Each structure stands twice: as C-alpha cells, then as structure tokens.
Amino acid sequence: MTTSNRILLGVNIDHVATLRQARGTRYPDPVKAALDAEEAGADGITVHLREDRRHIQERDVLLLKDVLQTRMNFEMGVTEEMMAFAERIRPAHICLVPETRQELTTEGGLDVAGQEARIKAAVERLSKIGSEVSLFIDADERQIEASKRVGAPAIELHTGRYADAQTPSEVAEELQRIVDGVAVGLAQGLIVNAGHGLHYHNVEAVAAIKGINELNIGHALVAHALFVGFKGAVAEMKALILAAAAKA
Numbered sequence: 001m002t003t004s005n006r007i008l009l010g011v012n013i014d015h016v017a018t019l020r021q022a023r024g025t026r027y028p029d030p031v032k033a034a035l036d037a038e039e040a041g042a043d044g045i046t047v048h049l050r051e052d053r054r055h056i057q058e059r060d061v062l063l064l065k066d067v068l069q070t071r072m073n074f075e076m077g078v079t080e081e082m083m084a085f086a087e088r089i090r091p092a093h094i095c096l097v098p099e100t101r102q103e104l105t106t107e108g109g110l111d112v113a114g115q116e117a118r119i120k121a122a123v124e125r126l127s128k129i130g131s132e133v134s135l136f137i138d139a140d141e142r143q144i145e146a147s148k149r150v151g152a153p154a155i156e157l158h159t160g161r162y163a164d165a166q167t168p169s170e171v172a173e174e175l176q177r178i179v180d181g182v183a184v185g186l187a188q189g190l191i192v193n194a195g196h197g198l199h200y201h202n203v204e205a206v207a208a209i210k211g212i213n214e215l216n217i218g219h220a221l222v223a224h225a226l227f228v229g230f231k232g233a234v235a236e237m238k239a240l241i242l243a244a245a246a247k248a
C-alpha cells in the first residue's frame with residue numbers, strides 16, 4: 001500500500017467553457033484557463049467532452065493537446081464517437097464516466113460490475129493508444145474489484161455524495177466510504193484518484209487520506225476564480241491539499 005503523502009491536483013476547466021457557451025462568445029477561453037492553472041501549480045488538466053457539448057468543445061481539446069505543459073485527463077462516456085475521438089487525440093489519461101443527457105452533473109459512478117465485458121473492451125482499446133485509463137466509480141467494493149478485473153490501472157472515486165452530505169454524521173459516513181474505497185483500491189494495486197464536488201471547505205479531509213494519487217476539482221475553482229482570479233484560485237487549492245496531505 002502506498003503511504004506517501006504526495007498528492008496531485010487535476011484542474012477541471014469545464015465550467016470556464018460553460019460560461020462561454022452561455023452566450024456563444026469566444027470568451028472566456030478554457031485554453032487560457034488551463035495555461036493559467038498550470039502556472040499556478042496544476043499537475044494536470046481535466047476536460048469532459050460531453051455528448052451534448054454543453055461546455056467543452058472538440059476545438060478546446062484539440063488546442064489543449066498542442067499547448068499543455070502537463071498532461072490531459074480526458075473524461076468521456078463510453079460511446080463509439082468518443083472512443084474514436086480519443087484515438088485521434090491520444091490523451092495521457094482517459095477517465096470513463098457515466099453520462100446521461102438530462103443530468104445537471106455526473107450523478108453516480110460508472111456501473112463497471114454491471115457491464116464488465118463492455119468496459120473491458122473499452123479499456124483494452126484505449127490502453128492500446130498509450131492512455132492510462134481510469135474508471136469514475138462510486139466508492140463501492142464491488143465496483144472497485146470489477147475495475148481491477150476489467151484491466152483498468154486507475155480509478156477515480158466519486159466524492160459527490162460526500163460533498164452533498166448535510167449533517168456531520170452523514171459527512172463522516174460518506175468520508176469513511178471514501179477512506180474504505182481508497183484502501184480497497186490500493187489493496188487491488190490500483191492508482192486511486194478522487195473528485196467531484198470538492199470545495200475549499202471540504203477538500204482537506206479527502207486530501208488527508210493516505211494513498212490518494214490525485215484530486216480532480218473544477219466547479220469550485222471556477223467559481224472562486226471570479227473573485228480571486230484563476231491562478232489565485234488554483235494556487236489556494238493546491239496549497240490547501242498539499243498542507244492537508246503533509247499533516248496526515
């Protein structure tokens with residue numbers, strides 16, 4: 001089991017694109033946000049090219065591919081269209097996520113256990129282009145073990161339920177679910193990332209879980225950037241997670 005306190009910050013820039021798409025303008029440019037994030041200490045840049053193109057567009061992904069100094073984590077649904085696009089851009093990391101048109105945001109984890117053959121085929125196909133494939137799943141032992149069986153080297157635990165928890169006991173219960181999930185993932189030899197709904201006020205407890213490789217954070221950073229600028233928002237988050245991991 002990894003016991004190192006090293007933790008990485010993946011900055012998700014989707015919601016810079018949400019603001020742009022709201023008016024159909026050329027600004028704000030998520031590519032500029034990515035470069036600013038890198039300057040402020042981001043270890044990687046995450047983008048989710050949704051089937052409905054509500055925020056990130058192909059143009060963003062293609063430009064990022066050329067200009068990123070760090071690495072791209074490309075989130076995608078398991079569809080033929082996305083598989084073909086990923087084969088074209090060959091991102092360093094690919095995270096397979098569940099997607100439905102009506103959802104406001106990604107509501108739950110990918111059901112790997114319920115569709116092992118399909119996910120295994122996708123992992124095999126995407127691994128051939130040299131990408132490290134991770135599966136965005138709930139912190140559920142069954143899903144983590146299935147992720148190992150389908151050959152994914154990495155998982156990203158969905159922290160949305162923890163972020164949405166209201167009472168202290170719910171928060172503690174959801175945090176424990178993530179702590180347990182990390183332990184199961186590490187015991188399976190998986191790289192364990194986490195993300196979704198993480199904010200300045202709830203991130204430290206997750207960053208303090210030993211063995212987590214990377215946190216992917218977007219919405220809270222973009223919101224805070226309105227008041228302190230994108231570089232400031234990223235630098236603040238990075239300092240917070242590094243301090244939390246160092247104290248653990």
Ligand SMILES: CC(=O)[C@@H](O)[C@H](O)COP(=O)(O)O
Pocket residue numbers: 012014047048050075097104105106136195196218
């Ligand atoms: C897969 C995931 O965790 C999502 O957070 C996504 O990356 C953000 O985009 P949405 O807000 O459109 O769900």
Ligand SMILES: NCC(=O)COP(=O)(O)O
Pocket residue numbers: 012046156194195196197198216217218219220
């Ligand atoms: N995979 C989670 C992610 O990239 C960021 O999610 P959020 O911070 O925008 O909720």
